Amino acid sequence: MRENRKKPMLLLAVLLIVATVCMFAADRIQRDGGNIRVSYGRIETEAGDMTYKLYVPAAATADTPAPAVLLLHGYQNDGETCAAYSIELARRGAVVMALDEYGHGRTEIGLSERGHVNHKVTVNFGEESKEEGTFVSIGGANRYRVMMNFSNLSFFDKAYSSDAEGNTIRDSSAGGVAAYGVLADMDCVDNTRMAVSGHSMGTWSSWTVAAAYSNAVNEAGESIAPKAMVLQCGELFRESVYDAEKIRFNNVLLLQAKYEEFGYFRDYELTVTDALLKSDLRTEFLGCDAKEAAWNTTYGNMAEGTARRIELLHTNHRLTTHNDKGLTASMQWIGEAVGLDTSLTAHDHTAMTKEFLVMAAMVCCVAAMLPLMELLLAVPFFAGVVQPLPGKEGIKTGRRWWKGAMITILIAAVTYPFMTQLGHGLLPLPEKIFRMSVGNGFLSWYLILILIMLLTTLISRRAGKKAGGSPSLYEMGLSSAGKPDQADWSLYGKGALLVLCMVGMLYGMTALFESLFKLDLRFIWPFFKTFTIARLGQFFVYLPIYVLFYLLNNSKIMAGMRTEGTYRKGAKGFVSCWWRYALVMTGGVLIVTLLEYIPFFMGIGPGADVFFGSTFGGPFMSLLILFVPQVVAFSLICTYTYRRTGNVCTGAFTAAALSCWIVTGGSAML
Numbered sequence: 001m002r003e004n005r006k007k008p009m010l011l012l013a014v015l016l017i018v019a020t021v022c023m024f025a026a027d028r029i030q031r032d033g034g035n036i037r038v039s040y041g042r043i044e045t046e047a048g049d050m051t052y053k054l055y056v057p058a059a060a061t062a063d064t065p066a067p068a069v070l071l072l073h074g075y076q077n078d079g080e081t082c083a084a085y086s087i088e089l090a091r092r093g094a095v096v097m098a099l100d101e102y103g104h105g106r107t108e109i110g111l112s113e114r115g116h117v118n119h120k121v122t123v124n125f126g127e128e129s130k131e132e133g134t135f136v137s138i139g140g141a142n143r144y145r146v147m148m149n150f151s152n153l154s155f156f157d158k159a160y161s162s163d164a165e166g167n168t169i170r171d172s173s174a175g176g177v178a179a180y181g182v183l184a185d186m187d188c189v190d191n192t193r194m195a196v197s198g199h200s201m202g203t204w205s206s207w208t209v210a211a212a213y214s215n216a217v218n219e220a221g222e223s224i225a226p227k228a229m230v231l232q233c234g235e236l237f238r239e240s241v242y243d244a245e246k247i248r249f250n251n252v253l254l255l256q257a258k259y260e261e262f263g264y265f266r267d268y269e270l271t272v273t274d275a276l277l278k279s280d281l282r283t284e285f286l287g288c289d290a291k292e293a294a295w296n297t298t299y300g301n302m303a304e305g306t307a308r309r310i311e312l313l314h315t316n317h318r319l320t321t322h323n324d325k326g327l328t329a330s331m332q333w334i335g336e337a338v339g340l341d342t343s344l345t346a347h348d349h350t351a352m353t354k355e356f357l358v359m360a361a362m363v364c365c366v367a368a369m370l371p372l373m374e375l376l377l378a379v380p381f382f383a384g385v386v387q388p389l390p391g392k393e394g395i396k397t398g399r400r401w402w403k404g405a406m407i408t409i410l411i412a413a414v415t416y417p418f419m420t421q422l423g424h425g426l427l428p429l430p431e432k433i434f435r436m437s438v439g440n441g442f443l444s445w446y447l448i449l450i451l452i453m454l455l456t457t458l459i460s461r462r463a464g465k466k467a468g469g470s471p472s473l474y475e476m477g478l479s480s481a482g483k484p485d486q487a488d489w490s491l492y493g494k495g496a497l498l499v500l501c502m503v504g505m506l507y508g509m510t511a512l513f514e515s516l517f518k519l520d521l522r523f524i525w526p527f528f529k530t531f532t533i534a535r536l537g538q539f540f541v542y543l544p545i546y547v548l549f550y551l552l553n554n555s556k557i558m559a560g561m562r563t564e565g566t567y568r569k570g571a572k573g574f575v576s577c578w579w580r581y582a583l584v585m586t587g588g589v590l591i592v593t594l595l596e597y598i599p600f601f602m603g604i605g606p607g608a609d610v611f612f613g614s615t616f617g618g619p620f621m622s623l624l625i626l627f628v629p630q631v632v633a634f635s636l637i638c639t640y641t642y643r644r645t646g647n648v649c650t651g652a653f654t655a656a657a658l659s660c661w662i663v664t665g666g667s668a669m670l
Contacts, residue, residue, distance in 0.1 A: 005378055008371035015371070019364035019509065026357040027517035029350050030055075030083065036090045038518050041097075043175075043182050048108035050175045053079050053098045053518065055090035060188040067193035067338035068095040070180050070209065072173075074200030074233075074321075075150070075619065076438055076667045078105030078526050080519075084322045084351035085197060088331055091350070092340040094195075097183045101174035101205060103437075103669045106532050110435065112670045115170035116145035117152065117163040123268055124281055125151065125160065126238020143437055143670050144425035151264050153204055155211040156241050173208035174201070180209050184224050191218055193338040195228040197330065199321050200262070203234030207249070214247045226250060227305070228337030230330045232320050233257050235264045236285050250305035253333040254285070255326045256295075259316040259600050261622040263614050270605030277310065286310065296329075302336055309333070317622050322352060322524055359523035365509045366633065369502040369654070370640060376498055377644075385494050387646035390475040395562045404561055405584045411452060412588020417612055419445040420620040435670045436538055439663040441620055443542060446549040453552040477559030477648035478551065492649060499653040503661075525626055526666035528658075538664040546656035554638050554648035554655075557584045566643065574643065582635040586628055593624045630659065 031038055035058050043050040060066035069089050071082035079098035086096045103111025119137050121128040128135040138148055145167075152160055153172040161169040171177065176196070184191040198206035206229055213225045228251040236254070260266045269276050276282065278290040286299045286308045300306035311329045313320060320326055324347070331346040376382050396404060423429075423444020424437060434440055460470070473479035473486065480488040510521050510528050520529035531539060558566075558581055565576030595607040604610055608617040638651030645651075 005375055008374035012368055012371040012375065015364045015368040016509065019361040019368070020513075022357045022361040022364070023513045023517050023519055026354045026361070026519055029354040029357070030087050030519070032087070032091050032350075034058075036087075040518065043178055045109070045175075045178055047113050050102075050109060050179065051079070051100045051106040052179060053086070055086050055096040055098075056188055057090055057093050057095065059093060060095050062187040065188055065190040066093055066095050067195070067340060068097070068183050068186070068189040068191070069194065069334060069338075070176065070183055070196045071096060071098045072101060072176050072196070072198035072202030072205040072209070073098070073104065074198070074202050076104075076525075076623075077199070078529075078666045080105075080522065081199070081321055081525060082197075083354065084327055084349070085330065087351040087354065088327060088349055089334065089340070092331065092335060092344055094334070094338070094340055095183070095186065095189050097179060099175060099179045101176065101202065102171070103174075105526075105529075105666055107175065108532070108534065109175065110670050111174070111437065111668050112142060112146055112431075113170065114146060114149075114172060114174055115154070115168050116142060116149045117161065117167045117169060118145065118165055119163060120148045120152070121160075124235065124237055124264070125156065125241045127281065140426055141428070141431060143431055143440075146670070147425055147437065150201060151204060151235050151237075153208050153211075153237075153242075155208060155247065156237075157243075160241060171208075173205045173212065176202075176205040176209040177212045180213060180226075184218070191224040192222045194224060194226055195230070195334045195338050196226045197230035197232065197334070198234075199232035200265075200317065203231040206231060206234070210249050211242070211247045214249070228334050229253065230333060231255065232326065232330075233260060233262070233265045233317055236267070236281050238281065238284070248305065251300075251302055251307040251333070251337050252285075252309075253329065254308075254310045255320055255323075255329065256310050256312050257317050257320050258312060258314045259597070259606075261317045261596075261606050261608075262618050263609065265317070268614075270609060271600075271603055272312070282310065307337075316625070318525070318625060322355065324349065324352075327351070355524055358519060358521065361513070362521035362523065362527060365506055365521060365528075366637075366658075368509075369506060370637070372502055372505055373498065373641070373644075373650070376501055382494055382498055384480070384490060385498055385645050385647075385650060387474075387480050387491075389567060389643070389646045390559070390562070392562075392564075392567065394471055394475055394560075395564065395566070397563065401561060401563060401580070405580070405587070408556065408584050409587030409591065412449070413591040414588075415448050415452075416445060416589060416592050417608060417616045417620070419448050421616050423447075424619065431670060433541060435534075436542065436664055437668045437670055438619065438623070439538070439542055439667065442663060443545055446545055450545075450549055450552060453556055457552070457556075471560070475559065476555045477642065477646075478555055480647070491647065495645075495647070495649040496653055498650060499657060502654060503657045506658075527662055529665050531665060535664050535666075535669065538669065539660055542664060543656065543660045546660045547653060550638075550652035550656045550659075551648060553585070554642065554652045557581055558638060558642045558648055558651075574639065577643070578636065578639040581639050582632055585635045585638075586631045589624060589628055589631065592621075593628060596621045596624065630662065634659065 037056045041052050073081045079100045082098040086098050089096045100107040102109045123134045154169040196206045210226045216224050230253045232255045278293045295312040298309045313323045313326045315323045328347040420441035424441035427444045472484040474484035480491045511530050599607045608621045634655040641651035
């Protein structure tokens, strides 16, 4: 028995040690070898508390105050998503505050505090027309109206930012205005040399912050308006929608993603081309005529605050935050505007090394759950979780297997674009209970898939009984060999406790790393971070649906589509069945991914907009580059645990807990 424990114990130790070393190295990078102080902070407001991460160069003191930059993240992200900008700006001498905006990260204030009205525009603001139907009334759930008003800003004229029912866009900075004031008041900050930058949703926040402080002065009567703005995938609007005589925006750099999934960041055109650059809206922004308009060219004067530039990046929306060219252009832009240290060249970056180190630590910690499982299965209490695999009588081969696989893949592909968008805004869910906006999209998709799986299971079992027999719960991976056609609550309970220990270890490592290094487990976007009380409550609200989905999904795919490889021992046996399971689990979203991006790369436009309409483009399409790798990882875990335990419960509980954690841990909350 002890010999059987040595290998998993050694592997567990190695994985956790490697993860810790990676996080230590990542922390040294974010602190620039000790030259930057990194801390968490909290801002108290009447609506609740906001949180932020602060980077302070060692040279920034009350005696030698430094320039400062406020960073505002995008939708479904958090302040740590701004890490590339935070690190590179701090290395160059800026004090940097990366805010958790309303509804994100650890900030207590929900996204609904941003406000909403009962109308929207379907073009850029200032180009709408009621006669042409581009200024329209909307109804529905509050969360739907909030999301439909992201580009409607609180400093816009009342015709846009309020409605006849008394609704208003209260704070389109999502807390950024208050955060800028706190940053400006810090002793180590020279508030006459400040800037603001945001990505996606954070660009609207950036516009709002700059508008709020356009005419603000400090105690000495000096302007504390942002000296520069960097919009990472931002929307432009006409001057006619706000009071342009009172509000001024200094030195604006717009980073334009070539493969932008969101329509409002490409002026509602299908593609980003030279024609877009030469539109009236873009030339008005640049301050030149169409003949003179060019990418990557500065117009206006930095000293006068009139500088404008549009940098074209050959990337997509989500990757803009860490695009090397965009980062270089931003360092040059902000550096010139506020006077940053020029001893480092603008293209000298270390931030991506930090991201890869944190990703390696995350992979190690997730992988460490499996040797921990092996150690726990050697304990007599958990021994009953392991059941023999069912006999080979029910295996599927050849065309039978591929037929089932293709049906499963196509169902997922067809339902994903429609059900996720339905749940995101219009599914009638109690908003005070189901507060995760993107979580509601996945909840809607999972619910329809659950219904389909339950229906097909009932039909197949009835057909099986008429034919003389149907698969038992044990053969479906949902019970034990001792209770083949009964619910085995001992198996479920011990399986849940086993997974609790596994996920608990991962949570403990996450908490340890946040405490020691001010870093959570992620790769660019949030994956695993510790919960606030509110987010923990949301985790338990969504978890039952996730558990039910993965139980049925794994039963259908793994137990119901067993092959010869399922019974083959060793690495070759694992790979021979895993690739099939992975294909079925990811195939549907892979099809949607190809439909989205192949037309885009061909110059036609994003597939969702082209094939289904602009309503189905945006968040759930851009999320595919995050979702597909997650499902591949879940297929690895579920395949291993099914072959090891003979049931789908352990794998389903693990995948459900991890995916629910990812959705509720840091993404947008209403």
